[in-house]
Amino acid sequence: MRIIADVDTGIDDALALVAVAAHVDAELVGVTTTTGNTTSHLAARNSAAVLSLVGRDDVPVLVGSSKPLEVPVATTPETHGEFGLGYSTAPEAITGPFSEHGIEELWLPELREHPGQTTLLVTGPLTNLAIALRAEPELPRLARRVVIMGGAFNYPGNTTPSAEWNAWCDPHAAAEVYAAFSGLEADRLPIVAGLNVTETVELTPADLDELAIGAGARPPHLTARSARDVGPADTGVPLVNLVTDALRFYFEFHADHGYGYLAQVHDLLAAQIALGEVDPTMSPQWVGVEKESALTRGTTVADFRQLLHRPANARVVTAVDARASVEAFKASVARLI
Ligand code: BDR
Numbered sequence: 244m245r246i247i248a249d250v251d252t253g254i255d256d257a258l259a260l261v262a263v264a265a266h267v268d269a270e271l272v273g274v275t276t277t278t279g280n281t282t283s284h285l286a287a288r289n290s291a292a293v294l295s296l297v298g299r300d301d302v303p304v305l306v307g308s309s310k311p312l313e314v315p316v317a318t319t320p321e322t323h324g325e326f327g328l329g330y331s332t333a334p335e336a337i338t339g340p341f342s343e344h345g346i347e348e349l350w351l352p353e354l355r356e357h358p359g360q361t362t363l364l365v366t367g368p369l370t371n372l373a374i375a376l377r378a379e380p381e382l383p384r385l386a387r388r389v390v391i392m393g394g395a396f397n398y399p400g401n402t403t404p405s406a407e408w409n410a411w412c413d414p415h416a417a418a419e420v421y422a423a424f425s426g427l428e429a430d431r432l433p434i435v436a437g438l439n440v441t442e443t444v445e446l447t448p449a450d451l452d453e454l455a456i457g458a459g460a461r462p463p464h465l466t467a468r469s470a471r472d473v474g475p476a477d478t479g480v481p482l483v484n485l486v487t488d489a490l491r492f493y494f495e496f497h498a499d500h501g502y503g504y505l506a507q508v509h510d511l512l513a514a515q516i517a518l519g520e521v522d523p524t525m526s527p528q529w530v531g532v533e534k535e536s537a538l539t540r541g542t543t544v545a546d547f548r549q550l551l552h553r554p555a556n557a558r559v560v561t562a563v564d565a566r567a568s569v570e571a572f573k574a575s576v577a578r579l580i
């Protein structure tokens with residue numbers, strides 16, 4: 244399976260890249276970045292750092308759009324750390340430069356040269372996907388499958404009371420993307436994993452210890468009480484160090500926001516769905532995105548009762564096996580060592 248990962252790496256985007264790199268049947272043809280969790284340039288550096296640690300320096304990393312279609316740039320260092328990968332310093336070794344033409348140089352040639360073969364995994368704001376759809380309206384038929392992490396369906400937001408981060412960051416792109424898929428056959432519709440399912444996938448310190456042991460590393464034994472005082476991870480395995488340093492920051496963020504000392508790893512789930520490692524329950528629905536309202540900007544609305552009588556434009560994920568996701572991730576890391 245050929246796959247392009249479009250990311251704003253980002254702690255959970257990093258885990259998504261690990262899952263893709265580890266999958267035996269996935270051919271990661273390239274990574275593009277957008278601005279969301281951090282800037283598109285830092286996201287490129289972070290993505291390249293992850294790929295380097297999994298032995299995939301050969302995978303091209305290109306920057307896509309550096310800003311949303313219409314709204315001002317927003318990033319979230321409080322969620323993902325000052326440079327986007329929590330406490331990990333691994334990206335400091337990466338110098339770039341990165342091409343800034345990810346859509347023209349990677350997406351469009353790949354989709355046109357390999358029609359029906361390439362999965363697009365999008366785990367940041369939908370800016371690059373919207374730009375690609377403008378450049379190539381046949382994209383829904385050229386891609387094998389589109390899998391998106393974004394939105395919150397019949398579920399509260401994590402950025403405003405009703406909006407999820409990726410949809411809030413670039414609501415115009417999100418609205419444009421869903422409109423572009425309107426009325427297509429069900430198997431052409433993007434698969435969308437929103438907070439209603441991604442918040443069920445939680446990685447805990449105990450999972451991290453098991454992951455480390457499975458990869459032949461020393462378990463980091465992070466605890467809420469000691470975590471802020473510990474230095475860089477020293478597990479003996481560089482990839483596990485990166486995962487630990489990144490997750491330690493994410494654990495603290497979630498603890499500070501009342502979720503407990505754990506991490507909801509949204510983008511990892513989307514990657515696993517794209518890879519076929521997690522089998523989602525899905526419902527074809529019409530999805531709309533609020534663009535203008537100050538109160539509800541980025542809110543994703545799925546018309547579950549077909550009150551608007553509009554054709555479906557997305558396959559909304561309504562349930563997943565969350566533990567299967569966590570266990571699959573441990574296996575992914577072990578496979579890479
Ligand atoms: C999404 O926003 C980002 O913080 C994560 O990387 C994920 O893609 C969750 O709302």
Ligand code: CA
Pocket residue numbers: 250251252253255256279280366367510
């Ligand atoms: Ca992301």
